[in-house]
Amino acid sequence: MSSGTQLTDAAQRVLTRFRPPAWLVEGALLALAGSDQAMRLGTRTAEPGTLAVALLALLSLPWRRRWPVPVLLLTLPALAAGGMWLASMIALVRVALETSEATAALCGLCVAGGVLLDRAFFGSPFPDTPDWLRVEVYAALAGAGPVVLGRLMRSRRRIAEQLVELARSRDRERVAERTAVAARERAALAREMHDVVGHEMSLIAVRAAALASSSSDPAVRKEADLIRELSVRALDEVRHTVGVLRRPRADDAAPSARRLADITALVGRSGLVARTVVVPGERVRWPAAVELAAYRTVQEALTNVLRHGDSGRPVEVRVESVDDDTCLVVEVRSGRAAGTGEPAGGHGLAGLRERARLLGGDLAAGPVPGGYLVRAAFPAPGETLVGTPGR
Numbered sequence: 001m002s003s004g005t006q007l008t009d010a011a012q013r014v015l016t017r018f019r020p021p022a023w024l025v026e027g028a029l030l031a032l033a034g035s036d037q038a039m040r041l042g043t044r045t046a047e048p049g050t051l052a053v054a055l056l057a058l059l060s061l062p063w064r065r066r067w068p069v070p071v072l073l074l075t076l077p078a079l080a081a082g083g084m085w086l087a088s089m090i091a092l093v094r095v096a097l098e099t100s101e102a103t104a105a106l107c108g109l110c111v112a113g114g115v116l117l118d119r120a121f122f123g124s125p126f127p128d129t130p131d132w133l134r135v136e137v138y139a140a141l142a143g144a145g146p147v148v149l150g151r152l153m154r155s156r157r158r159i160a161e162q163l164v165e166l167a168r169s170r171d172r173e174r175v176a177e178r179t180a181v182a183a184r185e186r187a188a189l190a191r192e193m194h195d196v197v198g199h200e201m202s203l204i205a206v207r208a209a210a211l212a213s214s215s216s217d218p219a220v221r222k223e224a225d226l227i228r229e230l231s232v233r234a235l236d237e238v239r240h241t242v243g244v245l246r247r248p249r250a251d252d253a254a255p256s257a258r259r260l261a262d263i264t265a266l267v268g269r270s271g272l273v274a275r276t277v278v279v280p281g282e283r284v285r286w287p288a289a290v291e292l293a294a295y296r297t298v299q300e301a302l303t304n305v306l307r308h309g310d311s312g313r314p315v316e317v318r319v320e321s322v323d324d325d326t327c328l329v330v331e332v333r334s335g336r337a338a339g340t341g342e343p344a345g346g347h348g349l350a351g352l353r354e355r356a357r358l359l360g361g362d363l364a365a366g367p368v369p370g371g372y373l374v375r376a377a378f379p380a381p382g383e384t385l386v387g388t389p390g391r
Contacts, residue, residue, distance in 0.1 A: 026062055033058060033087040053077040057087040064094040072107055079114035088114060089146045096150025097157075104147050112143030190242045197238050205231040233269075258295035260286065260319060266295065267317050270302045274315040281321030286328055290378045293355050294319055294330045297363070300348045301332035301374040313371075323379075327361075330376040333368070352376065 057078035064071040072091040078084035088111050096104040119135045208228035212221045258266075260280045267276045280286060298317055305315055313335025322329050349365050356363040361378040 029090050030058060030061060033061060033084070033090060050078075050081060053081055054084050054087075057084055061087060061090060064091050065098075068094040068098045069103065069107065072110070076110060076114050079111065080117040085115065085142055089142060092143075092146035093150040093153070096147045097154050101151070104150065108143040108147040110143075111146070112139040115139035115142050201231050201235040201238060204228075205235065259288075259291045260294060263295055263298050263317065263319060266299060267302065267315075270306065272302065272305060272315050273313070274302075274317055276317045277320070278318075279320040280328070281325040284321060284325035286321075290328055290359060293352075293359055293361075293378060294328060294376070296355065297330045297352050297374065297376045298332055300352055301334070303348065304374075305332075305334045327377055327379045330374075330378075332374045333371055334373075335371045349374070 057075040060071045060074040068091065072088065072095050075084070075088040075091050079088040092104075092107055092111050095107045099107075116135065116139050119139075205228050208224045208231060212224035212228065215221050215224065260278055263278055264276050267274045298319070302315070302317075315335065316331070316333040318329075318331045318333075320329055321327070349363070353363045356376050356378065359378050361376060363374070363376040365374045366372070
């Protein structure tokens with residue numbers, strides 16, 4: 001378990017340990033404050049004023065979380081005139097928990113003064129306290145005890161919040177570190193691709209151009225020109241991929257990323273007999289990652305046709321928006337004979353499946369009656385173009 005997770009768990013334990021339900025706490029405190037008043041009434045005459053201020057104190061206690069100081073002030077008459085200590089002490093704990101030290105100290109003095117007034121006008125509720133020294137000790141405890149308890153609870157809450165914030169800070173640091181490591185790895189991969197693959201593709205293009213210019217055979221020159229064109233195109237793809245790898249975030253699409261509009265040209269360059277239908281939707285703009293995934297799906301499917309299929313048989317490429325422009329479907333149907341199965345290795349299709357899965361979609365490939373079908377669906381909602389009749 002990581003240190004950040006341990007800190008988070010520790011903070012949650014601090015926050016939740018010994019925390020009963022709120023209704024149970026409120027009921028217990030009200031019962032305690034009411035029993036305190038009932039005990040006082042057993043030794044004093046029940047006057048209407050005393051009962052009124054006691055009832056006011058009890059009714060105000062549930063509001064101490066929202067208005068701690070006003071609630072404390074409402075309990076002071078019951079303390080000074082009726083000897084209702086516990087209601088004021090309960091309210092004072094909340095004051096010390098929610099307010100500043102100066103406010104808590106001042107309110108503590110008010111509670112202590114209320115105890116002294118209760119002793120001066122109504123006599124001590126404790127039969128074994130004949131002198132004022134003991135009464136002052138009781139007053140000091142009644143005023144300082146709740147303040148100390150409230151400040152301790154405040155410190156505990158702050159410590160728990162700091163633990164949670166520290167855990168979140170650790171998590172952010174780990175995410176930043178992983179991002180930096182991934183950026184360094186992408187940069188190293190980009191350099192390797194540029195130095196090795198780019199260099200070899202450049203040599204192929206140069207050699208093919210030299211062969212085309214030196215050969216007297218028209219067929220050889222035609223094939224050499226085709227090889228040079230393909231190598232130059234592949235070199236452009238390598239440069240585009242290197243640019244993507246060097247971007248700060250791997251999921252950011254480069255401005256030169258392939259789009260749906262490039263699919264028709266891609267099919268035309270393949271040399272296959274193909275029928276292409278691209279209907280991306282009239283009122284939607286698809287995310288760049290979705291359009292690039294659709295382009296790569298068509299590209300890989302056409303490559304598999306050239307490698308393993310009958311390039312003389314027609315191919316149907318269809319890209320369309322379905323389900324009210326919330327899903328982009330790509331289908332490439334080739335004329336391979338049914339039952340031929342997936343191409344050996346299947347690494348290209350496996351990569352396409354992973355790309356589709358990361359975008360929330362899926363990809364299926366297999367034989368169908370009359371040929372072979374590659375179908376991908378990307379359920380990524382596009383950006384609706386308001387007031388635009390077409391793309």
